[in-house]
Amino acid sequence: MIRTKRPERTKVSAVLVLMLVQGFCAAFFMFDLFGDLIEEPASMWVRPHLVMEILANLGLVAGVVFEGTYLVRLLRRQAHAERALSAASGALHEVMEDYFEEWRLTPSEADVAAFTIKGFSIAEIAALRGSAEGTVKTHLNAIYRKAGVPGRGQLVNLLIEELLGGPLVRPEVATASG
Numbered sequence: 001m002i003r004t005k006r007p008e009r010t011k012v013s014a015v016l017v018l019m020l021v022q023g024f025c026a027a028f029f030m031f032d033l034f035g036d037l038i039e040e041p042a043s044m045w046v047r048p049h050l051v052m053e054i055l056a057n058l059g060l061v062a063g064v065v066f067e068g069t070y071l072v073r074l075l076r077r078q079a080h081a082e083r084a085l086s087a088a089s090g091a092l093h094e095v096m097e098d099y100f101e102e103w104r105l106t107p108s109e110a111d112v113a114a115f116t117i118k119g120f121s122i123a124e125i126a127a128l129r130g131s132a133e134g135t136v137k138t139h140l141n142a143i144y145r146k147a148g149v150p151g152r153g154q155l156v157n158l159l160i161e162e163l164l165g166g167p168l169v170r171p172e173v174a175t176a177s178g
Helices: 002-039 048-102 107-117 122-129 133-147 152-164 171-177
Strands: none
Touching: 002 048, 048 107, 048 152, 107 122, 107 133, 107 152, 122 133, 133 152
């Protein structure tokens, strides 16, 4: 998540700069329009050029207002999503730690289990831990046996079910489709 903060700030800054340029342009055109109206107030509705200037300026101002409100809404939504993801990440970590303790995993097994749940392959786990692939496979077999699951998918499913507070597939649906 930290890696995405900097590019997001850059994007937000770019949008803000564009909004400032649009605001400056709107102010410039507004002053130009007022100047034209002061010079010839009666000719405003006769000259289609002035009417087009008014409409264009209103569109520019409306665009800046819309962009500002939309940007604020997106930033709020992003902050909410980041808080939710952070809470879920913390909750997953707690659930993992509780299960690892309940299953009495060794520190090495807990390490391998964490990498497995995060989606790393056996080769990647071996490289990260500086061990042989056979050692990782041995740890995985012990983890699956202690957890009472046949494989990786069921291990991950067990943790997600715990987070969601129930099974992902209702029993009646599973038996109807099976």
